[in-house]
Amino acid sequence: MTQASAETTQTDVTGKSASSSPFSGFRLGKSLVVAIDGPSGSGKSSVSREVARRLRAAYLDTGAMYRAVTLHCIATGVDLHDGAAVEAAARDIELFISTSPDRESVTIAGDDVTAAIREPGVSSSVSAVATTMGARAELIRRQRALIAGAGHRIVAEGRDITTVVAPDAEVRILLTASEEARLRRRGDQLGGTQTDAQLRRQVTERDAKDSAVVNFQQAADGVVTLDSSDLDFEQTVSAVLGIVRTVAH
Numbered sequence: 001m002t003q004a005s006a007e008t009t010q011t012d013v014t015g016k017s018a019s020s021s022p023f024s025g026f027r028l029g030k031s032l033v034v035a036i037d038g039p040s041g042s043g044k045s046s047v048s049r050e051v052a053r054r055l056r057a058a059y060l061d062t063g064a065m066y067r068a069v070t071l072h073c074i075a076t077g078v079d080l081h082d083g084a085a086v087e088a089a090a091r092d093i094e095l096f097i098s099t100s101p102d103r104e105s106v107t108i109a110g111d112d113v114t115a116a117i118r119e120p121g122v123s124s125s126v127s128a129v130a131t132t133m134g135a136r137a138e139l140i141r142r143q144r145a146l147i148a149g150a151g152h153r154i155v156a157e158g159r160d161i162t163t164v165v166a167p168d169a170e171v172r173i174l175l176t177a178s179e180e181a182r183l184r185r186r187g188d189q190l191g192g193t194q195t196d197a198q199l200r201r202q203v204t205e206r207d208a209k210d211s212a213v214v215n216f217q218q219a220a221d222g223v224v225t226l227d228s229s230d231l232d233f234e235q236t237v238s239a240v241l242g243i244v245r246t247v248a249h
């Protein structure tokens with residue numbers, strides 16, 4: 001059994017670059033975990049990655065880990081409806097995920113699967129892994145280890161980071177957007193190649209399946225909701241940084 005390992009960003013632990021940072025007033029050296037949850041297409045991955053860059057923090061895409069286990073099951077012939085087998089696959093997988101916001105990299109036993117985990121076949125099957133509680137328990141354990149090992153700052157995003165993986169995070173945000181905005185964004189992201197029905201399956205229907213085991217539709221106590229429906233990408237990044245400034249000071 002191999003535990004997921006992380007390549008952390010070169011973060012400035014000395015605080016020497018504080019004056020050139022958008023966070024010049026932020027107490028460098030103090031531990032900062034920013035937890036961001038939300039439904040599909042709300043902007044979690046893209047916004048969290050950019051926020052991590054600007055904070056000079058590490059970045060963890062937990063959805064990529066569920067995707068990697070799904071790909072591994074498909075590639076090794078594990079029946080995705082066999083909970084015990086999926087749980088065993090989650091425990092046994094030799095998974096590496098980069099936590100650098102500047103380098104997207106996921107490997108399984110040394111094989112680069114960074115692009116493969118985004119294939120439609122994985123997207124349409126990943127809820128089977130996400131709703132297998134034994135697999136969740138294993139991935140949550142690895143995610144906590146990655147967060148603990150990432151240095152003094154990390155932005156981690158997914159569906160249960162604010163509630164289960166890191167409920168003690170200094171900053172907890174639920175990033176939402178209207179269904180219409182989320183479908184439009186995903187459609188644009190995929191270059192207009194998907195029909196309305198395909199987009200609904202990948203966004204709305206997947207969220208409905210995933211909601212059976214984790215609540216990412218309503219903010220838990222202490223979690224700040226940020227509705228990005230009427231914000232563009234840059235405005236959303238700025239709004240998250242504003243929340244970090246307010247909450248983490």
Ligand SMILES: Nc1ncnc2c1ncn2[C@@H]1O[C@H](COP(=O)(O)OP(=O)(O)O)[C@@H](O)[C@H]1O
Pocket residue numbers: 038039040041042043044045046047185186188189228231232233234236
């Ligand atoms: N506030 C925003 N306004 C417009 N487009 C956005 C916004 N936030 C993210 N996007 C775009 O929407 C698409 C989906 O975002 P993504 O980060 O993949 O969402 P999620 O991780 O929540 O599924 C991406 O192409 C991203 O650049």
Ligand SMILES: Nc1ccn([C@H]2C[C@H](O)[C@@H](COP(=O)(O)OP(=O)(O)O)O2)c(=O)n1
Pocket residue numbers: 039040041045062063064066067126127130157158159160161206210214
């Ligand atoms: N912390 C997490 C992260 C993702 N998941 C599930 C929910 C999703 O169906 C899959 C893939 O997540 P991902 O964030 O890549 O999904 P998107 O395609 O960006 O919407 O994993 C989860 O259950 N818990």
